[in-house]
Amino acid sequence: xxxxxxxxxxxxxxxCFLLFCKYDKEVVTTEQNISNLADxxxxxxxxxxxxxxxxxxxxxxxxxxxxxxxxWRDVLYDHxxxxxxxIDMQYxxxxxxxxxxxxxxxxxxxxxxxxxxxxxxxxxxNNRTTIKDIQRLFGKYEGVRYIPREKNDTGNDNIYYYNxxxxxxxxxxxxxxxxxxxxxLNSIGIxxxxxxxxxxxxxxxxxx
Numbered sequence: 001x002x003x004x005x006x007x008x009x010x011x012x013x014x015x016c017f018l019l020f021c022k023y024d025k026e027v028v029t030t031e032q033n034i035s036n037l038a039d040x041x042x043x044x045x046x047x048x049x050x051x052x053x054x055x056x057x058x059x060x061x062x063x064x065x066x067x068x069x070x071x072w073r074d075v076l077y078d079h080x081x082x083x084x085x086x087i088d089m090q091y092x093x094x095x096x097x098x099x100x101x102x103x104x105x106x107x108x109x110x111x112x113x114x115x116x117x118x119x120x121x122x123x124x125x126n127n128r129t130t131i132k133d134i135q136r137l138f139g140k141y142e143g144v145r146y147i148p149r150e151k152n153d154t155g156n157d158n159i160y161y162y163n164x165x166x167x168x169x170x171x172x173x174x175x176x177x178x179x180x181x182x183x184x185l186n187s188i189g190i191x192x193x194x195x196x197x198x199x200x201x202x203x204x205x206x207x208x
Contacts, residue, residue: 037162037176041174056101066090068089068092073103083103085100087101094115095115096113099111113189123137125188130185138176145158155181157180157181161178162175177191
């Protein structure tokens with residue numbers, strides 16, 4: 001009789017384990033996940049900015065004077081006729097920002113945000129956040145990169161990628177990269193790209 005009871009317990013535990021594994025692997029991306037992702041990549045901090053926000057002043061107000069700042073004027077991308085001011089702001093071992101501002105301020109975007117200090121991020125993301133937490137927030141990641149230790153200069157073991165755009169006609173494409181080291185959140189990167197075939201149209205649009 002005891003043998004049968006133990007066998008039933010083992011079978012129940014095995015079934016629970018299999019159900020857990022199945023749930024963990026089949027993360028469904030819902031409308032709420034997409035909404036969370038869109039909200040985060042457009043501004044990961046617990047503040048908002050509007051079309052009139054000067055992003056350089058916004059960053060300095062929020063984080064103080066950067067450790068280094070560089071500014072130069074260039075075309076938006078190769079073979080582009082759009083001229084922009086590019087602003088690179090570095091907070092060593094904490095944050096880095098690259099801002100693209102069209103010379104007449106008809107658009108201004110964060111071209112890149114890199115975060116290794118997790119103060120005041122949306123959705124409660126912090127250094128205890130796991131990849132399971134990220135998937136609960138944003139759904140299933142679209143790709144993952146495994147980094148060999150001998151080639152690792154970022155401290156990440158794995159980087160998980162998400163891509164987002166508002167709609168097919170939106171010129172902005174957002175790429176979220178979430179890096180983990182030994183299972184712990186190590187870095188967050190957000191890159192905003194402008195689709196080459198729609199870049200001219202942003203001159204008549206506001207910031208994203």
